[in-house]
Amino acid sequence: MPLSKYQSICYKIFGKRASKSTQIAYIKRAIERAYIEVRPEAYIAYAWMNGVIGAVAGVAFIFIYLFLLPGMGIILPTKLLIIVIPAPILIGAMAYLVTMMIPESKANSRKKDIDNKLPYALNFLAAMASAGVTPALAFKSLAEQPIYGEVQKEAAWIYRDMSIFNIDIVTALRNAANRTPSIKFQEFIQGAITTVTSGGDLKKYFFAKSEEYMRENRRNQKEFLETLGVLAESYVTVVVAAPLFLIVMVSVMSMVGSGGGGGSSLLIMYMVTFIMLPLAHLGFAVVISSMSPEV
16 A cells, blocks of 8 residues: 555654564554554654644744744733643654554454454355365355455465465465464464364354354353442442532532622532543443444
């Protein structure tokens, strides 16, 4: 896949230095698992440039704080200088680290999608094998089925190795096992290699693994529903009942107490309403979204 104009500029500036980086092995593994078709040194150069731009943005922030805002008559507290002064380092480091973490994040998303769709893809492979189709053509057919998501991409890589690079099926499967982010798919590939090399029946193997992963999916769905019930009870307690109880208690205390506590009571209510509740809702949403299996 060709680089974007921005990535090409990054590579021209930092490419030679990036090729000698100690992060080459890590980022090569990460972008393969994430299915990002970019050379490792080009991606490292891209991350470095993002870090430099972040640092420049931090310098601009300091300039605005120290010169532009006072010139407009806006005077901010001097205590904020503790945050403003290290802004170039913090923003630059954050931009670099976030860029370097993107491949691993995408790899984890691919892993989840592969694990969810693998049982159904194995049913497809078993049907192809039962029709007498060779393994190479079976993976080719699977690579043409976008309904199987990331499993389709893994199959496309396997068929690419065999058809374009003229690699035998065992080596192509080993390459797939080494680069996939999914342990399930890796185990399936290793079992397929053993079956092929020992002269076993691939159709029986595909059906057996499909049934095994289907049973595991049903068990995961049951565990998720039980966990969801616990989370629902926690949600009612933490996000619904507790804030209401706190607001009522603070209101009553402000009415029966001295008149000087009204400001602090109002501040507590504002914090509960505009900070605690949104964060609690967001936290529950993120937790449920991260653990929710695909049906």
